[in-house]
Each structure stands twice: as structure tokens, then as C-alpha cells.
Amino acid sequence: MSKVVLFGVDLHGHVNPTLGLVSKLIERGEEVVYYCSDSFREKIEQVGASFRSYRGLLGFSTHKGSGIDTFLVFADFLMDRSRTLTSALYDEVAQLNPDYVIHDAFGLWGKEIAARLDIPGIAFFANFPFIDEMADRDPEFFMEYVLRAQGDPLYERNRGRHDIYRKLLDRLSGMIALRYRLPPMNVINDVFCSKQPLNLVFTSREFQIHEDAFDDTHLFVGYALYPRREPVDFPYELLDGRPLVYIAFGTILNELNDAYETCFSALGDSRYQVVMSIGQTDLAPMRVSIPANFIVRSYVPQLDILSRADVFITHGGANSIYESLCSGVPMVVLPQVFDEYMGALMVERAGTGIYMREEKVGAEELREAVDRVASLPEYKESCAKVSDSFERTGGLDRAVDEILKFAKQKVYDDAY
Known part of the structure; x- marks a missing residue:
């Protein structure tokens, strides 16, 4: 030893x-x-x-x-x-x-x-x-x-x-x-x-x-998923079977109110149920209220939610992208800092999601991207191909x- x-x-x-x-x-x-x-x-x-x-x-x-x-x-x-x-x-x-x-x-x-x-x-x-x-x-x-x-x-x-x-x-x-x-x-x-x-x-x-x-x-x-024991009190009983969108922008940036507001406007009262992880962000100053179809928590058991999700709206961090790929979940990527832009490009290049290039993404553009990723099977199929390449x-x-x-x-x- x-x-x-x-x-x-x-x-x-x-x-x-x-x-x-x-x-x-x-x-x-x-x-x-x-x-x-x-x-x-x-x-x-x-x-x-x-x-x-x-x-x-x-x-x-x-x-x-x-x-x-x-x-x-x-x-x-x-x-x-x-x-x-x-x-x-x-x-x-x-x-x-x-x-x-x-x-x-x-x-x-x-x-x-x-x-x-x-x-x-x-x-x-x-x-x-x-x-x-x-x-x-x-x-x-x-x-x-x-x-x-x-x-x-x-x-x-x-x-x-x-x-x-x-x-x-x-x-x-x-x-x-x-x-x-x-x-x-x-x-x-x-x-x-x-x-x-x-x-x-x-x-x-x-x-x-x-x-x-x-x-x-x-x-x-x-990349291989390793099961994490996360003592998180999450209301699984509220998940009702609608197409599930998961939103998380990582654990570093905590001043993303504009991005969260865009998500609320894009997906509020839509056909989707949305789980959003906000870290330490304070939502009090926001100009819009949390829509009824959103579950918002400071921390979310990511692997569990990805196992149920249909689309992941992510900042494009490596851990988030790899866990999404291994879970077979296509992405809409809104990069915020350095290597996340490279990650977004890699997602786009592999056909596993959509890279939102605009510095400030509008609600309509975001909703259209989510609809496209959720409805076209080739995005999910591409995730499976990348995951297979990891195993090989x-x-x-x-x-x-x-x-x-x-x-x-x-x-x-x-x-x-």
C-alpha cells in the first residue's frame, strides 16, 4: 500500500x-x-x-x-x-x-x-x-x-x-x-x-x-457519476410529472438576479415544471415574483434532479456539463466566466445543447431554445453518444x- x-x-x-x-x-x-x-x-x-x-x-x-x-x-x-x-x-x-x-x-x-x-x-x-x-x-x-x-x-x-x-x-x-x-x-x-x-x-x-x-x-x-450523499431537504413530492427543466448557474457567482428574472419570464406559467438552484443569491430585490410552476431552493441535489430532468439550463461549468451528459440531459448554456465559454462551445459542437451567445439573453430567445432542446430527440441522442465516449x-x-x-x-x- x-x-x-x-x-x-x-x-x-x-x-x-x-x-x-x-x-x-x-x-x-x-x-x-x-x-x-x-x-x-x-x-x-x-x-x-x-x-x-x-x-x-x-x-x-x-x-x-x-x-x-x-x-x-x-x-x-x-x-x-x-x-x-x-x-x-x-x-x-x-x-x-x-x-x-x-x-x-x-x-x-x-x-x-x-x-x-x-x-x-x-x-x-x-x-x-x-x-x-x-x-x-x-x-x-x-x-x-x-x-x-x-x-x-x-x-x-x-x-x-x-x-x-x-x-x-x-x-x-x-x-x-x-x-x-x-x-x-x-x-x-x-x-x-x-x-x-x-x-x-x-x-x-x-x-x-x-x-x-x-x-x-x-x-x-x-467522466463517471459518483453518487453523493447530500443531506438536502428537497420537496420531491411536488414533482408532478410535467416536463422538467432544471436551472443552476454554479456555486461561485451569486449576483445573477437578471438571469433568474429572465428564466422566470421565459418559463413562468409554461408547460414545464422548473427546479431552480440559486445558491446564496438574494431574490428580494427582484422585480418579478416566483412563478407557481417553479421550485426554488438555495441548494438542490443535482444528480437526483438531473435523473428526472428533460432540459438543463446551465452556466456551463465542467462539472455541470459532464453530469448532464452522463445523465442524458441536453442543455441550454448561458456561460458567465472563462472556461464556461469553451464548455458552451463544446456542447454546441457535440450537438448536446444550445449555446446562447448573446451577452443578455431575452426571455423569448430562452424559451425558444428550451422548446427546441426539449422537442428534438437528436440532442438527447448526442448526449448518449458523448457519454458512451466517456465509457470507452x-x-x-x-x-x-x-x-x-x-x-x-x-x-x-x-x-x-
Whole structure:
């Protein structure tokens, strides 16, 4: 039996994909120590891992900016947290004497600690992966769907030039390297991806956009639903058999009243029953009342509701999209931040839903999109095809096989 330390990120969409992986590792005899924030303790301990706390030192949040501004602020946040967490946790992790480390691609501190301990490190992508090599295939895609560079003066002056991405990336990388007194770096691969010799990608090559940019160090392992025990008081008795629309915009953004009002106007008093999860959003300032055919809750048992839903209106986070695909539920996607725009494009490209491109979607447009997705069987059929592609990767069993082989081989290579 080996011991692995896993460094997570305190977002539901980043923790949920790891639960099945942790369970499989423990089934194979591995001891798993899982670092995350305290609010995830119960969820992590339920799968059998030993929980360790970040002690309030992480705290992911969303910067209220746009384009390059947001990208630079987030890169700075990751670098700052990495330095703080590496310093705070290194001695503690060293005393655990792990055999290898697994870390979120956003968890640069996991990569740093593994390197300092001179043990194997493995990264995983819980988000939609965006790596530097993708830009070589399609610089404009990367600028507009990852960097969200529209409006940036440098980009607008050079729009259409093939080298604009590289110029902008060099500028951003130089700013981060200068701020943290580091040698030249690639801010995409070195900060946002924390790439390792083995990188787990929780999707299939068929669903991934620009999949040919990912070399053999990226192991595509699909996505598998892991049943979560969620102590949520949900009124299942109110579900009455009408076509069910589920609405959720993730657990980060909590100021989405305009989006919720649009949903009320679009689907209120319609033929649908609607379940809406609003997180910590305060609906009091809203200009419209909650329609009678809506069930609105702060938190909803997502997997249970998806198993009953006909359409999912989502922000396009990776966890939400993958759980919807595995549940066979087509989507209407209203992306809000960074990789959600890429997720929306992937949904559209695979024929598993509709990407609402307008910055402010109207009620009529939203209702028409829901009607289309609910009525045309090809959307649901496409979900099944993508879900099948996840299964064909070999899934978590293959992931664990490769993790154990890599960790063992790395130790052997270092010894000889």
C-alpha cells in the first residue's frame, strides 16, 4: 500500500470529479490524504479519505472584471496562494511521507511540494482543459474563448494576426515572472495547468475541442457519476410529472438576479415544471415574483434532479456539463466566466445543447431554445453518444492503473 496526498481546490465542480477517483484508489489499497477547505470535509471523508484542512488559506473566488484583466488577476491569485500554501504545508506534508502527489491543475502548490519532496506528481483537469498548445491550432479561439480578450487594446489593434496570442501571452507571462521574481515562464502551462509528466483529463478526446493538441502525457479518462450523499431537504413530492427543466448557474457567482428574472419570464406559467438552484443569491430585490410552476431552493441535489430532468439550463461549468451528459440531459448554456465559454462551445459542437451567445439573453430567445432542446430527440441522442465516449476511455479503472504504474515507475527510475 502506498500513500498519496491529493491537493484539491475548494469548488464543488473541482472536488466532485475526484470523489470516484479517490474511492477507486482506496479500493486498490492506497491510503489517500486529501487537502481541501473545511466545508468539503464531510464530502471527502464519506469516500474514505483522510481529510486535511487548508486552514482558510485558499478561498477561490471570482474577480469581477473582464478579459485580460480577469485573466491576469486570477494568475496572480494562483501564484500568491501557491507560495502561501507551499510555505504553510510543506513540513506537514513531509511528515506524512507520501509516495506521490496528485493535484488539481489549478493547484500549483501541489506541484511545488511534490518537486521539493522529490516524489512523483500527477495533475488532473477538473475544469475544461486549456493548454498553450491549443493556441497553435487556433489562436483566435484561444484569445476569444479562453483569454476573453475582446476589448483589450493590444488584441483589438492586432486582431487577425497569427502571432497576437504569443505576444499577449509573453506580456502576461513576463508580468507574472517579474512580480514573483521567477525565470521566464509560460503562464498557461506553468500556472493555470501546472502540467506534470502524467495529467488526467476528465473527458474524452471525442468531446474535447482541439484534442490533437494534447500529447500522450494527457490521459483522457472520461467522466463517471459518483453518487453523493447530500443531506438536502428537497420537496420531491411536488414533482408532478410535467416536463422538467432544471436551472443552476454554479456555486461561485451569486449576483445573477437578471438571469433568474429572465428564466422566470421565459418559463413562468409554461408547460414545464422548473427546479431552480440559486445558491446564496438574494431574490428580494427582484422585480418579478416566483412563478407557481417553479421550485426554488438555495441548494438542490443535482444528480437526483438531473435523473428526472428533460432540459438543463446551465452556466456551463465542467462539472455541470459532464453530469448532464452522463445523465442524458441536453442543455441550454448561458456561460458567465472563462472556461464556461469553451464548455458552451463544446456542447454546441457535440450537438448536446444550445449555446446562447448573446451577452443578455431575452426571455423569448430562452424559451425558444428550451422548446427546441426539449422537442428534438437528436440532442438527447448526442448526449448518449458523448457519454458512451466517456465509457470507452476505460474510465477510473484505467486512471488508477496508470497512476499506480506511473508512481511505481518514477520511483524505480529515480532509484536507478
